[in-house]
Amino acid sequence: MKIALLGYGKMGKTIEALAIQRGHTIVIKTSQIDNVDITQADVAIDFSIPEAAFHNISTCFNNNIPVVSGTTGWLKQFDTAVNLCHEKKGAFIYASNFSLGVNLFFELNSKLAQMMSQFEDYKVNIEEIHHTQKLDAPSGTAITLAEDIITNQKHYTKWSLEDEARALPIEAKRIENVPGTHIVTYKSDIDTITIEHEAHNRNGFALGAIVAAEWLIGKQGVYTMKDVLNLS
Numbered sequence: 003m004k005i006a007l008l009g010y011g012k013m014g015k016t017i018e019a020l021a022i023q024r025g026h027t028i029v030i031k032t033s034q035i036d037n038v039d040i041t042q043a044d045v046a047i048d049f050s051i052p053e054a055a056f057h058n059i060s061t062c063f064n065n066n067i068p069v070v071s072g073t074t075g076w077l078k079q080f081d082t083a084v085n086l087c088h089e090k091k092g093a094f095i096y097a098s099n100f101s102l103g104v105n106l107f108f109e110l111n112s113k114l115a116q117m118m119s120q121f122e123d124y125k126v127n128i129e130e131i132h133h134t135q136k137l138d139a140p141s142g143t144a145i146t147l148a149e150d151i152i153t154n155q156k157h158y159t160k161w162s163l164e165d166e167a168r169a170l171p172i173e174a175k176r177i178e179n180v181p182g183t184h185i186v187t188y189k190s191d192i193d194t195i196t197i198e199h200e201a202h203n204r205n206g207f208a209l210g211a212i213v214a215a216e217w218l219i220g221k222q223g224v225y226t227m228k229d230v231l232n233l234s
């Protein structure tokens with residue numbers, strides 16, 4: 003397939019290398035979608051910056067190009083993007099994390115949250131660790147984990163980076179060269195239960211985004227990685 007890369011930073015370059023290995027062609031690599039003819043591509047993959055994601059995605063809908071977005075930190079505009087996708091009969095997948103491992107971890111996190119909901123002695127917290135160039139905090143993945151926990155129990159009504167009543171605490175750490183680590187901990191006076199996902203590099207995120215793009219071509223509507231990976 004002919005791929006447009008919207009954003010050619012760490013992820014754009016990793017996707018390029020893996021996409022070529024899988025027999026695809028990169029026809030556009032840009033940090034300014036308004037300067038290119040997006041209709042040359044069969045599909046667009048957006049890994050850009052929070053301020054650019056919505057414009058990139060809506061430009062794809064307006065030109066009938068299926069779009070996969072992994073950019074985090076722009077979700078206030080997500081519902082508008084979904085509505086525009088339906089209006090334009092477009093095709094769209096957003097995921098806070100495209101790796102197979104993290105998507106399995108999301109399933110495990112939801113199941114654990116369901117089990118823990120009846121045991122109020124355990125307090126839960128999330129820790130995420132990323133490289134120092136990351137623009138947003140907490141990570142999109144940590145937000146997905148938090149929202150899935152909040153959905154599955156009654157104690158927490160929101161998540162927060164601060165210490166707040168009834169808020170599930172998220173701690174965001176920035177350490178040189180860490181691709182992405184997420185840790186969910188349940189702690190009581192008696193013991194601790196921890197689940198952790200550690201990315202060793204960016205290949206899992208990139209491969210997941212390419213697989214999502216391959217899957218999306220020829221479809222119409224808004225999908226998630228659960229659809230792509232056939233999970234639950």
Ligand SMILES: NC(=O)C1=CN([C@@H]2O[C@H](COP(=O)(O)OP(=O)(O)OC[C@H]3O[C@@H](n4cnc5c(N)ncnc54)[C@H](O)[C@@H]3O)[C@@H](O)[C@H]2O)C=CC1
Nearest residue numbers: 009010011012013033049050054072073074098099100207
């Ligand atoms: N969903 C997932 O699986 C993953 C998501 N991410 C997210 O993807 C995004 C990009 O991550 P990285 O590649 O590590 O960042 P990066 O900073 O290495 O690359 C971002 C690129 O976007 C470019 N850019 C700036 N303005 C732009 C515009 N208007 N349109 C298109 N590109 C523009 C920058 O020049 C830069 O090259 C971040 O939001 C990050 O959180 C990163 C890894 C995995």
Ligand SMILES: O=C(O)C1=N[C@H](C(=O)O)C[C@H](O)C1
Nearest residue numbers: 074098099136141142143182
């Ligand atoms: O910025 C990153 O690098 C990553 N961003 C995503 C996020 O915010 O969750 C996914 C991954 O953890 C790497």
